[in-house]
Amino acid sequence: MKYTSWKWAIALAKVASVVMWNEFRYPQPIKGRYQVATNKLEKLKWAYRCWVHQLERAEKDSGIEDYFAQQDLSFRLPQGFQETQRLTVAAGGDLMAVDCYTYEDTPHLFDGIREFFFENAFTCANLETTVTPSAPVGRRQPPGSPPKLNTSEQMLDRFQPGIDYFTTANNHCFDCGEQGLVDTLDCLDRRGALHSGTNRSPEEQEDVLIVERNGIKLAMLAYTADMNGNECPKPCLINEVRFNDEHPDFSLVERHVRLARERGADVIIASIHWGWEFEMYPHQNIIQAGHRLAEMGVDVILGSHPHVSQPMERYTDSNGRAHLIIYSLGDFVSYHPLTRNSKLTYVVRFDLVKGRDRAGTPVICLDRLRVKPVYICCRELEGNRYDCRLLPFYQVLAQPERFGLTEADRQDLPRLEKTVWKKILMPREPGDIIEK
Numbered sequence: 001m002k003y004t005s006w007k008w009a010i011a012l013a014k015v016a017s018v019v020m021w022n023e024f025r026y027p028q029p030i031k032g033r034y035q036v037a038t039n040k041l042e043k044l045k046w047a048y049r050c051w052v053h054q055l056e057r058a059e060k061d062s063g064i065e066d067y068f069a070q071q072d073l074s075f076r077l078p079q080g081f082q083e084t085q086r087l088t089v090a091a092g093g094d095l096m097a098v099d100c101y102t103y104e105d106t107p108h109l110f111d112g113i114r115e116f117f118f119e120n121a122f123t124c125a126n127l128e129t130t131v132t133p134s135a136p137v138g139r140r141q142p143p144g145s146p147p148k149l150n151t152s153e154q155m156l157d158r159f160q161p162g163i164d165y166f167t168t169a170n171n172h173c174f175d176c177g178e179q180g181l182v183d184t185l186d187c188l189d190r191r192g193a194l195h196s197g198t199n200r201s202p203e204e205q206e207d208v209l210i211v212e213r214n215g216i217k218l219a220m221l222a223y224t225a226d227m228n229g230n231e232c233p234k235p236c237l238i239n240e241v242r243f244n245d246e247h248p249d250f251s252l253v254e255r256h257v258r259l260a261r262e263r264g265a266d267v268i269i270a271s272i273h274w275g276w277e278f279e280m281y282p283h284q285n286i287i288q289a290g291h292r293l294a295e296m297g298v299d300v301i302l303g304s305h306p307h308v309s310q311p312m313e314r315y316t317d318s319n320g321r322a323h324l325i326i327y328s329l330g331d332f333v334s335y336h337p338l339t340r341n342s343k344l345t346y347v348v349r350f351d352l353v354k355g356r357d358r359a360g361t362p363v364i365c366l367d368r369l370r371v372k373p374v375y376i377c378c379r380e381l382e383g384n385r386y387d388c389r390l391l392p393f394y395q396v397l398a399q400p401e402r403f404g405l406t407e408a409d410r411q412d413l414p415r416l417e418k419t420v421w422k423k424i425l426m427p428r429e430p431g432d433i434i435e436k
């Protein structure tokens with residue numbers, strides 16, 4: 001299998017990017033559904049951002065770059081806090097287990113980050129493919145349309161044991177119709193995996209997932225803002241919320257937050273599939289939606305979808321409570337060999353700590369956010385085979401020859417560190433959060 005791009009589309013996109021300079025070089029706020037499947041200009045912008053240059057600027061004159069550069073992400077317990085329970089959560093981005101990600105070509109997939117990602121943690125990721133015998137395994141690409149993804153159940157053996165929770169709400173969850181969506185949930189249930197975001201019935205949609213670990217109850221909510229143009233006839237099947245709309249309908253989230261609290265959740269984590277592909281900064285309307293969710297009571301947001309990582313935010317709500325918002329964890333088990341910024345992604349760990357504050361009031365706090373930069377390496381071997389690995393970025397930067405990178409990928413490593421990692425993704429003063 002070889003990943004090919006359309007040379008004519010790249011050439012046309014380059015020409016259009018000169019004619020429509022601002023349109024191609026700055027994010028444009030978009031409301032409603034993403035029109036990439038039907039709008040020719042959006043298609044060209046997609047081609048430019050995927051294959052030519054990922055968008056490294058925020059909306060023009062928005063000040064968003066500085067806002068993220070000034071973040072303080074060093075979550076700490078308040079003075080006088082008396083700890084009773086602690087739980088570590090780990091999270092990674094999109095699992096798009098198609099293309100070169102076959103069971104045969106992934107025996108060492110997580111070896112390089114196993115300890116950070118899996119050990120003594122409740123581990124979460126976004127399963128961005130169906131798992132159904134009703135469709136062929138792999139990527140199907142109808143001409144001019146977004147791809148349809150389906151992976152093998154065997155591939156899930158690479159994710160389990162290890163990943164405890166999968167969000168299934170994303171723009172690929174309906175790629176194989178209702179049958180594919182239901183088969184995926186049946187498969188996860190059969191394997192004992194925790195999941196949320198898609199549902200077989202209205203009752204399931206209201207049955208908020210509560211997970212208890214180390215005496216701490218987590219509510220795991222999940223939503224997607226887009227469906228890749230797939231029309232789903234039953235709203236209950238997918239937790240779809242258009243966060244990018246001018247006035248998003250938050251009623252489903254509000255209901256889920258209320259149900260979570262009624263069921264005794266100590267912490268609410270929401271996995272949200274939102275944002276725009278190949279853009280390194282979230283739009284202003286997505287940032288506003290993130291703040292609204294935090295005010296609603298969502299403690300942690302694990303964002304994904306743009307195929308590149310985006311910065312994180314520590315948001316303090318109107319009650320003085322700190323929230324962690326990760327706008328995009330980025331690609332993870334995903335194959336974008338021509339998209340340079342997709343290759344540097346990150347995974348996080350953070351602690352949830354239950355106890356009493358100085359006044360003796362029971363509280364839960366976020367503590368010790370740690371971030372590990374990860375290099376996605378899909379090395380081509382003889383006979384159309386691959387060796388796919390998720391590697392600690394700083395190991396690759398120090399010794400690229402050890403990992404069989406192409407010359408072009410090697411040469412791009414210093415730029416990834418300087419521009420993508422240090423300038424865009426991490427705050428100017430990251431403190432001790434980075435785990436190399």
Ligand SMILES: [Fe+2]
Binds near residue numbers: 128170273304
């Ligand atoms: Fe997506």
